[in-house]
Amino acid sequence: MMHTAMAQSSTQLYVETIQVAPGGGPLQMTFRDQGTGATEYMVEFSEALGKSEVWAAEQSAVIKPLGAGAYRIDIAEPREPNIFYRVVALTSAGPVVAEFANTRLQVTEGGTVEAVIQFSSPYTGPLSYRIEGPANGYAGPLSGTIMVNNSTTAAIALQIGDNPTTDELSFLSLIIQVGGRIQGGTDTQALITIGDNDAVWDGGFVSDGLEFIFKYRRSRNGSGELAALVSNGDGLIPAGEYPAQRLSPDQSFPATMRITLPSTASALELATTISLVLDSQPGNGGDVLTDDEVQGTALLTITYDGREHLNSTRFGRFILKRPPPVPSSSQTELIASP
Numbered sequence: 378m379m380h381t382a383m384a385q386s387s388t389q390l391y392v393e394t395i396q397v398a399p400g401g402g403p404l405q406m407t408f409r410d411q412g413t414g415a416t417e418y419m420v421e422f423s424e425a426l427g428k429s430e431v432w433a434a435e436q437s438a439v440i441k442p443l444g445a446g447a448y449r450i451d452i453a454e455p456r457e458p459n460i461f462y463r464v465v466a467l468t469s470a471g472p473v474v475a476e477f478a479n480t481r482l483q484v485t486e487g488g489t490v491e492a493v494i495q496f497s498s499p500y501t502g503p504l505s506y507r508i509e510g511p512a513n514g515y516a517g518p519l520s521g522t523i524m525v526n527n528s529t530t531a532a533i534a535l536q537i538g539d540n541p542t543t544d545e546l547s548f549l550s551l552i553i554q555v556g557g558r559i560q561g562g563t564d565t566q567a568l569i570t571i572g573d574n575d576a577v578w579d580g581g582f583v584s585d586g587l588e589f590i591f592k593y594r595r596s597r598n599g600s601g602e603l604a605a606l607v608s609n610g611d612g613l614i615p616a617g618e619y620p621a622q623r624l625s626p627d628q629s630f631p632a633t634m635r636i637t638l639p640s641t642a643s644a645l646e647l648a649t650t651i652s653l654v655l656d657s658q659p660g661n662g663g664d665v666l667t668d669d670e671v672q673g674t675a676l677l678t679i680t681y682d683g684r685e686h687l688n689s690t691r692f693g694r695f696i697l698k699r700p701p702p703v704p705s706s707s708q709t710e711l712i713a714s715p
């Protein structure tokens with residue numbers, strides 16, 4: 378195996394010896410501090426150097442002073458197979474107060490939320506966090522560590538999961554793990570409110586002489602939007618859920634629902650096809666296309682098998698209104714920890 382240790386350029390720490398046990402096993406290195414003024418050191422590893430280097434703390438490294446500015450590093454189980462180590466001098470080894478810059482964060486499911494942390498003085502080292510809350514199905518790992526490199530700020534980015542269901546309002550708490558050099562400030566806990574990108578909208582169709590209401594399910598599941606007309610069977614359209622076809626998965630409108638009915642399900646006892654095309658072109662007439670409301674033109678076509686003279690086409694308007702999010706039923710807004 379190849380274990381290479383190097384000094385971080387800004388701190389002038391040189392590794393003097395590397396001892397590698399035959400066939401792997403414990404690794405021993407020594408280094409000498411030639412006047413950085415540091416009182417604490419951290420060993421980091423990277424799998425590559427150059428553009429693709431990413432340094433992370435080697436938590437298992439044990440550093441022992443040998444006197445006269447020399448130190449020994451023991452790593453019981455070195456990482457395989459090719460790894461680079463470096464020693465970082467922590468010149469400000471005193472406690473650092475960490476807290477969130479903003480304790481109220483919003484994100485829509487499927488999105489990424491970034492929580493910014495402020496330190497009372499430049500900090501180098503690991504910062505750990507954990508996530509709590511009933512909405513933890515949304516988040517991946519419920520804890521993690523980021524590396525901070527001589528900075529007064531850092532950011533934790535959380536990817537929020539995306540499901541296809543309509544959910545009540547959900548909350549997560551993101552908590553800074555205090556300990557070691559990290560002391561907690563006033564705001565060590567941030568509340569993340571997760572907005573749903575799935576909803577069952579209330580819909581209505583209006584034309585001369587014909588009106589009906591329906592539900593319209595719009596959901597997003599990472600790879601694109603799905604939509605369907607949902608009828609309870611009270612009006613023109615039999616009970617059921619009818620997927621909408623769109624020009625592309627990312628484009629909400631125009632949306633076409635085609636509903637084919639066997640003769641047994643048709644009022645005229647004829648096989649029937651109902652086609653409803655909803656289109657919204659904001660800036661056109663009274664069309665509206667927002668996160669909570671859609672208005673536009675609707676084209677309703679009804680065709681009967683073998684009785685073309687009964688076919689009809691109606692131009693009308695449609696409206697979709699998104700109901701407000703369902704309040705949380707589990708008192709999930711967590712209070713700040715003391």
Ligand SMILES: [Ca+2]
Nearest residue numbers: 540542544575
């Ligand atoms: Ca959802």
Ligand SMILES: [Ca+2]
Nearest residue numbers: 540541575597
């Ligand atoms: Ca979703």
